[in-house]
Amino acid sequence: NAGVMQNPRHLVRRRGQEARLRCSPMKGHSHVYWYRQLPEEGLKFMVYLQKENIIDESGMPKERFSAEFPKEGPSILRIQQVVRGDSAAYFCASRGETGIFIGGYNEQFFGPGTRLTVL
Amino acid sequence: RKEVEQDPGPFNVPEGATVAFNCTYSNSASQSFFWYRQDCRKEPKLLMSVYSSGNEDGRFTAQLNRASQYISLLIRDSKLSDSATYLCAVNNNDMRFGAGTRLTVKP
Numbered sequence: 266n267a268g269v270m271q272n273p274r275h276l277v278r279r280r281g282q283e284a285r286l287r288c289s290p291m292k293g294h295s296h297v298y299w300y301r302q303l304p305e306e307g308l309k310f311m312v313y314l315q316k317e318n319i320i321d322e323s324g325m326p327k328e329r330f331s332a333e334f335p336k337e338g339p340s341i342l343r344i345q346q347v348v349r350g351d352s353a354a355y356f357c358a359s360r361g362e363t364g365i366f367i368g369g370y371n372e373q374f375f376g377p378g379t380r381l382t383v384l
Numbered sequence: 385r386k387e388v389e390q391d392p393g394p395f396n397v398p399e400g401a402t403v404a405f406n407c408t409y410s411n412s413a414s415q416s417f418f419w420y421r422q423d424c425r426k427e428p429k430l431l432m433s434v435y436s437s438g439n440e441d442g443r444f445t446a447q448l449n450r451a452s453q454y455i456s457l458l459i460r461d462s463k464l465s466d467s468a469t470y471l472c473a474v475n476n477n478d479m480r481f482g483a484g485t486r487l488t489v490k491p
Binding site for chain 2: 298300306307308309310313320321354356358372373374375376377378
């Protein structure tokens with residue numbers, strides 16, 4: 266049972282280029298979350314998606330950032346015209362459906378992250 | 385006010401010490417609570433869920449105080465391998481994480 270997969274693990278871009286980060290959730294999981302972690306800082310929520318729908322994007326910068334989770338394929342976090350301040354670790358997490366049998370707890374499982382460096 | 389707040393530390397303790405972390409949350413409607421552990425340059429991994437009645441897993445004890453809106457994590461007889469950053473997480477409809485508390489256990 267493969268865990269959450271993210272690729273690439275490391276991504277280097279020059280200012281102005283585009284970055285595409287991919288996340289494949291755990292098998293059977295339809296909920297995906299993206300987080301950003303700056304060096305020496307905590308996780309910051311960016312966006313929550315369920316298949317083909319954006320549920321909550323309150324943590325996403327208004328410009329240059331977008332996310333999708335198509336019916337088929339991985340979730341994509343896209344950053345256009347990257348700037349140095351975008352350099353961070355981007356983590357994806359997935360979860361299954363909350364059910365009464367697990368007491369309503371909806372644990373998130375994290376992928377290994379993509380470390381983006383903008384030169 | 386941040387949704388979830390933690391003391392960033394760092395906590396530097398000797399092996400065998402008992403150390404406690406607290407975490408406060410602002411949304412009284414929050415439904416579930418967790419502690420995650422994150423090693424340097426790695427992803428967070430679930431350490432334990434926090435139940436209303438409190439729960440214990442070996443050397444780790446987690447407690448929830450809904451009235452005061454905080455959760456705590458107690459580590460007894462700390463080991464060198466406990467050195468990591470500990471993140472509390474609070475869930476309503478979405479998970480919100482604290483910034484983490486860094487723990488270093490020294491010989």
